[in-house]
Amino acid sequence: MARIELRNIVKTYxxxxxxxxxxxxxxxxxxxxxxxxxGCGKSTTMNMVAGLTDPTSGQILFDGVDVTQRSPHExxxxxxxxxxxxxxxxxxxxNIYMSLKxxxxxxxxxxxxxxxxxxxxxxTRLLDKLPSQLSGGExxxxxxxxxxxxxxxxxxxxxxxxxxxxxxxxxxxxxLVNLQxxxxxxxIFVTHDQIEAMTMGDRIGVMRNGRLEQIGTPTDIYNRPxxxxxxxxxxxxxxxxxxxxxxxxxxxxxxxxxxxxxEITGEFAGAAPAKEIILGIRPHLMxxxxxxxxxxxxxxxxxxxxxxEAIVICDGPAGEKIRVIAPAGFxxxxxxxxxxxxxxxxxxLFDPAxxxxxxxxxxx
Amino acid sequence: MIGRTRTIWLVLAVAVALxxxxxxxxxxxxxxxxxxxxxxxxxxxxxxxQPNLASFxxxxxxxxxxxxxxxYKASGQARQIMLGLRNSLxxxxxVTAITTVVVVPLAYVFARLEFPLKGKLLAAILLSVSLPxxxxxxxxxxxxxxxxLTGTMTGLIIVTLTITIPIVAWMxxxxxxxxxxxxxxxxxxxxxxxxxxxxxxxxMASSGIMVAAVIAFLFSWNEYVYAQILVTGSNxxxxxxAMSGFLFQVPEPAQLAASLLLSLLPPFVIAFFLQKHIxxxxxx
Numbered sequence: 001m002a003r004i005e006l007r008n009i010v011k012t013y014x015x016x017x018x019x020x021x022x023x024x025x026x027x028x029x030x031x032x033x034x035x036x037x038x039g040c041g042k043s044t045t046m047n048m049v050a051g052l053t054d055p056t057s058g059q060i061l062f063d064g065v066d067v068t069q070r071s072p073h074e075x076x077x078x079x080x081x082x083x084x085x086x087x088x089x090x091x092x093x094x095n096i097y098m099s100l101k102x103x104x105x106x107x108x109x110x111x112x113x114x115x116x117x118x119x120x121x122x123x124t125r126l127l128d129k130l131p132s133q134l135s136g137g138e139x140x141x142x143x144x145x146x147x148x149x150x151x152x153x154x155x156x157x158x159x160x161x162x163x164x165x166x167x168x169x170x171x172x173x174x175x176l177v178n179l180q181x182x183x184x185x186x187x188i189f190v191t192h193d194q195i196e197a198m199t200m201g202d203r204i205g206v207m208r209n210g211r212l213e214q215i216g217t218p219t220d221i222y223n224r225p226x227x228x229x230x231x232x233x234x235x236x237x238x239x240x241x242x243x244x245x246x247x248x249x250x251x252x253x254x255x256x257x258x259x260x261x262x263e264i265t266g267e268f269a270g271a272a273p274a275k276e277i278i279l280g281i282r283p284h285l286m287x288x289x290x291x292x293x294x295x296x297x298x299x300x301x302x303x304x305x306x307x308x309e310a311i312v313i314c315d316g317p318a319g320e321k322i323r324v325i326a327p328a329g330f331x332x333x334x335x336x337x338x339x340x341x342x343x344x345x346x347x348x349l350f351d352p353a354x355x356x357x358x359x360x361x362x363x364x
Numbered sequence: 365m366i367g368r369t370r371t372i373w374l375v376l377a378v379a380v381a382l383x384x385x386x387x388x389x390x391x392x393x394x395x396x397x398x399x400x401x402x403x404x405x406x407x408x409x410x411x412x413x414q415p416n417l418a419s420f421x422x423x424x425x426x427x428x429x430x431x432x433x434x435x436y437k438a439s440g441q442a443r444q445i446m447l448g449l450r451n452s453l454x455x456x457x458x459v460t461a462i463t464t465v466v467v468v469p470l471a472y473v474f475a476r477l478e479f480p481l482k483g484k485l486l487a488a489i490l491l492s493v494s495l496p497x498x499x500x501x502x503x504x505x506x507x508x509x510x511x512x513l514t515g516t517m518t519g520l521i522i523v524t525l526t527i528t529i530p531i532v533a534w535m536x537x538x539x540x541x542x543x544x545x546x547x548x549x550x551x552x553x554x555x556x557x558x559x560x561x562x563x564x565x566x567x568m569a570s571s572g573i574m575v576a577a578v579i580a581f582l583f584s585w586n587e588y589v590y591a592q593i594l595v596t597g598s599n600x601x602x603x604x605x606a607m608s609g610f611l612f613q614v615p616e617p618a619q620l621a622a623s624l625l626l627s628l629l630p631p632f633v634i635a636f637f638l639q640k641h642i643x644x645x646x647x648x
């Protein structure tokens with residue numbers, strides 16, 4: 001169990017920048033999820049924390065000690081790889097044993113630890129089996145037991161659930177979070193699945209193109225995305241985006257585009273007028289309404305019934321897809337003209353040039 | 365209906381394939397149990413009417429007296445055949461051992477590590493697989509004459525290794541590539557590269573390595589072109605070269621067939637015991 005610190009980490013492969021100037025701290029006992037599309041540098045980052053990949057420059061500290069030059073084994077990290085990789089020719093017991101073979105512990109101590117780890121993840125009855133005789137979920141548990149048996153400084157997981165079917169993922173997700181809280185270990189979990197990230201992480205670090213876009217709690221990431229990318233990547237159904245300009249009139253701030261004029265209140269009320277702006281609004285913060293100057297004219301494209309609500313997918317006036325949450329059972333023929341409104345206080349404004357959230361001067 | 369016609373075609377196709385491979389073999393087996401006069405008869409007999417073991421006795425250097433009192437004399441090739449059998453086994457065993465020891469680390473390095481010029485070196489290995497043996501025969505021969513390696517088992521082993529090592533390496537590289545990336549696990553567990561190769565990769569790939577060894581054995585066992593030129597007539601003669609002696613003497617088809625059968629025996633035995641491992645091999 002350790003506090004893991006990354007200081008100005010850079011990794012380049014040839015001319016390609018896999019990770020750029022990354023600063024990040026993972027607190028002791030925290031579960032941090034690294035989220036991003038494939039190729040964003042999240043696995044490279046994890047491999048550098050593990051010691052499997054050397055950073056081009058920068059430092060990695062465990063509890064304040066520089067471990068940048070140390071091997072994975074010396075760092076005492078444990079790792080679960082994609083598809084819960086195990087030694088295929090060894091039994092579950094021997095797979096777990098390999099974690100401690102180089103530990104210098106006595107035979108009895110090792111066996112006791114294996115028994116305890118197997119108990120913790122409930123795999124005692126599977127210890128004699130070969131990986132090929134185990135189901136995906138069982139392999140995952142054995143890989144977890146192999147990791148925790150070392151009592152590691154950091155527990156790293158690289159998309160361990162991605163090869164499993166949906167219902168199994170759901171239960172293993174909860175199991176892993178429960179385990180992490182029980183043994184209070186520092187855990188880094190890499191995934192490209194934003195729902196997995198939202199449900200598991202104490203904090204989420206969203207990465208793109210080798211950069212950390214935003215790091216924060218799931219609620220923070222969801223409600224206050226710092227960049228256009230984070231806004232579009234996190235949340236299902238995804239956030240809606242509208243283009244327009246910001247204009248000040250009658251002492252109020254308005255988002256204006258050819259089909260809409262909405263007053264912006266709340267957080268962004270103090271923003272400076274701008275020619276081009278992108279407004280982001282979550283589907284469940286929009287509702288279908290009567291026509292009006294502050295209502296967005298839409299055409300129904302498809303309706304997804306979720307049981308407790310319905311997602312109405314519409315074509316917007318500028319050709320973009322706009323999703324609006326409607327009450328369960330809402331139906332309308334495809335092509336129907338509808339309107340939707342939203343509260344200007346709950347929208348987020350982004351600068352299309354920097355793709356970052358609009359800077360607003362804090363009012364005293 | 366469609367299912368039935370498909371089955372019929374399948375059975376037919378398998379029958380043709382079996383006939384194609386087994387008919388020539390059956391013809392050889394049949395000859396081995398017949399006498400010279402029976403073989404010469406026209407139309408040919410489809411099976412030996414009075415099967416006898418005369419040619420097997422003859423090729424091992426024994427006379428054979430048939431029930432009707434006819435004596436079949438020991439073959440003049442007997443000494444060569446016996447010598448060839450011994451040498452073939454010896455050469456094949458040594459070649460198999462050296463090939464395996466050389467190729468396992470070689471294939472591992474090419475399959476699992478990155479290093480400069482890897483692509484070019486790999487191409488060089490594959491190129492030597494595609495060379496027809498005849499093309500290097502004359503250079504080898506002149507070289508061997510100067511080094512005094514003609515007619516020696518050492519010389520034959522060296523030449524055979526130039527065939528087996530590239531082809532077995534090529535096979536094993538493919539096999540090693542498909543193994544899961546356990547090096548990652550091993551690094552986290554704190555094992556050295558050497559430990560990974562000898563204690564993790566080798567046991568994991570045991571069936572692939574076994575099949576690779578068998579391929580090396582068979583290539584060596586079947587090698588004829590070099591043996592014919594380099595060791596025929598010497599004390600280092602191998603079985604294929606010794607058998608070819610039958611072609612240049614008074615025709616003894618029954619004895620030739622019997623020695624052919626003898627040469628088929630070891631591959632058959634090996635294939636039989638390794639069926640399971642061969643099925644496990646996955647070169648995809």
